[in-house]
Amino acid sequence: MLKSSIGRKFLMALSGLFLIVFLTQHFIINITSVFPDDGKTFNALSHFMGNNLIVQFVLQPVLILGVMVHFSLGIYLEIQNQRSRQVSYVKRSINNGASWASRNMIISGLVILSFLIMHFYDFWVPEIMYKYVDHNPLDEHRYFHELQVKFQELFRVVIYCVSFILLALHLLHGFSSSMQSMGITKGPIKLVSTLFAVIIPAGFIFIAIFHYI
Amino acid sequence: MKLNLKIWRQKNNKTKGKIQDYILDGVEEDMSFLEMLDFLNNKLLNEGGEPVAFDHDCREGICGSCSLFINGVAHGPERGTTTCQLHMRKFKDGDTIFIEPFRSRAFPVIKDLIVDRSSFDRIQQAGAYVSVNTSGNTQDANAIPVSKEDADEAFNSATCIGCGACVASCKNSSAMLFTAAKISQYSLLPQGKVERKQRALNMVKQMDLEGFGACTNTGACEAQCPKEISIKNIARMNREYLMANIKK
Numbered sequence: 001m002l003k004s005s006i007g008r009k010f011l012m013a014l015s016g017l018f019l020i021v022f023l024t025q026h027f028i029i030n031i032t033s034v035f036p037d038d039g040k041t042f043n044a045l046s047h048f049m050g051n052n053l054i055v056q057f058v059l060q061p062v063l064i065l066g067v068m069v070h071f072s073l074g075i076y077l078e079i080q081n082q083r084s085r086q087v088s089y090v091k092r093s094i095n096n097g098a099s100w101a102s103r104n105m106i107i108s109g110l111v112i113l114s115f116l117i118m119h120f121y122d123f124w125v126p127e128i129m130y131k132y133v134d135h136n137p138l139d140e141h142r143y144f145h146e147l148q149v150k151f152q153e154l155f156r157v158v159i160y161c162v163s164f165i166l167l168a169l170h171l172l173h174g175f176s177s178s179m180q181s182m183g184i185t186k187g188p189i190k191l192v193s194t195l196f197a198v199i200i201p202a203g204f205i206f207i208a209i210f211h212y213i
Numbered sequence: 214m215k216l217n218l219k220i221w222r223q224k225n226n227k228t229k230g231k232i233q234d235y236i237l238d239g240v241e242e243d244m245s246f247l248e249m250l251d252f253l254n255n256k257l258l259n260e261g262g263e264p265v266a267f268d269h270d271c272r273e274g275i276c277g278s279c280s281l282f283i284n285g286v287a288h289g290p291e292r293g294t295t296t297c298q299l300h301m302r303k304f305k306d307g308d309t310i311f312i313e314p315f316r317s318r319a320f321p322v323i324k325d326l327i328v329d330r331s332s333f334d335r336i337q338q339a340g341a342y343v344s345v346n347t348s349g350n351t352q353d354a355n356a357i358p359v360s361k362e363d364a365d366e367a368f369n370s371a372t373c374i375g376c377g378a379c380v381a382s383c384k385n386s387s388a389m390l391f392t393a394a395k396i397s398q399y400s401l402l403p404q405g406k407v408e409r410k411q412r413a414l415n416m417v418k419q420m421d422l423e424g425f426g427a428c429t430n431t432g433a434c435e436a437q438c439p440k441e442i443s444i445k446n447i448a449r450m451n452r453e454y455l456m457a458n459i460k461k
């Protein structure tokens with residue numbers, strides 16, 4: 001089944017929805033960093049996520065696999081789709097009735113991928129080094145401080161904002177598109193996906209700016 | 214009116230084509246787009262030139278032959294209209310009009326504006342039918358009750374004329390709207406439900422074999438379809454196909 005166009009669409013949708021669930025969870029934790037409790041809740045949740053065995057050794061690898069499946073399949077499908085029209089039109093309407101977001105998933109996707117690589121390098125690699133390579137003592141209170149330090153740099157905040165705007169565009173099409181790919185058309189899909197695509201990225205941008213100022 | 218036509222000319226599918234310019238004077242606004250091309254061809258023949266080859270048959274929007282990409286849009290600027298039903302009143306004196314064939318790897322150009330759409334025939338042959346015993350005691354189809362909702366939906370899907378505008382408009386040149394319309398048309402009706410699994414599996418397999426791209430749900434097909442077939446059909450096809458795989 002996964003060799004068929006619909007099977008691949010389904011896998012693309014499934015991995016995308018999985019990443020949406022992860023994004024929601026990530027957002028819920030991050031938003032606690034703006035709570036007026038000096039990072040207490042944020043530290044507690046981050047410590048749990050960083051030290052729980054199931055999160056670390058089951059969910060984390062699944063997440064990495066999900067990311068890899070989504071972007072490698074996305075790039076593969078894009079190349080294959082490009083090949084299905086060998087002679088291009090001399091004149092072609094700019095959109096043919098389709099939105100920018102839907103026509104440029106590869107562009108928004110590649111920006112998000114670059115952001116993810118930077119984000120991994122920024123947060124995930126130092127964390128793994130701290131815990132598993134340097135074997136530092138577990139300090140339950142360091143997370144909030146580390147976050148505040150990172151967001152003091154303007155260039156990082158700018159990259160964050162730009163990436164999250166593209167994430168919003170990616171989600172704007174991707175969320176409802178994944179439903180369509182799975183054959184689901186009932187319910188307020190467009191409304192829910194639009195709200196999600198606006199609220200979550202806007203929330204992340206708010207967090208970054210909040211810590212910068 | 215006087216038009217500046219930029220028409221794709223290509224001798225056959227072995228040679229490379231190019232856009233050629235024609236100035237055409239005397240076009241009347243109540244001519245259909247195809248009549249305008251007839252008018253051009255008459256002029257070319259009178260001048261000893263080679264007429265522009267283009268596909269057409271019914272000229273009333275039901276056969277799906279007239280596949281032209283006009284000014285960057287399949288079937289031209291009017292929504293829900295085939296090329297043969299498009300009239301020159303939609304254009305202005307002095308307009309430049311690009312006319313190209315529908316482009317997809319699975320629609321090779323035969324000559325000028327004519328493309329080979331037999332890939333669509335093969336997709337239909339893979340499953341767009343019901344196997345009925347026609348030995349003489351065939352049950353009257355009207356004897357089987359069908360809900361109004363299903364009948365209407367099936368009829369909407371059945372209005373697909375197989376012109377290929379969905380493929381031509383899609384950035385991935387995907388044939389999913391066409392295939393989905395054909396699958397839906399049958400799977401919604403009791404007579405078609407019997408073979409629904411095989412139909413979905415075989416038609417999708419054939420569609421993939423023909424070299425069309427994969428749908429990314431941009432909705433360009435639905436926007437440019439002259440019969441305004443909804444992309445909900447694609448979701449239905451996805452369901453049919455996924456279920457057919459699960460319950461093989």
Ligand code: FES
Nearest residue numbers: 272276277279297
């Ligand atoms: S010629 Fe038959 S649909 Fe246009």
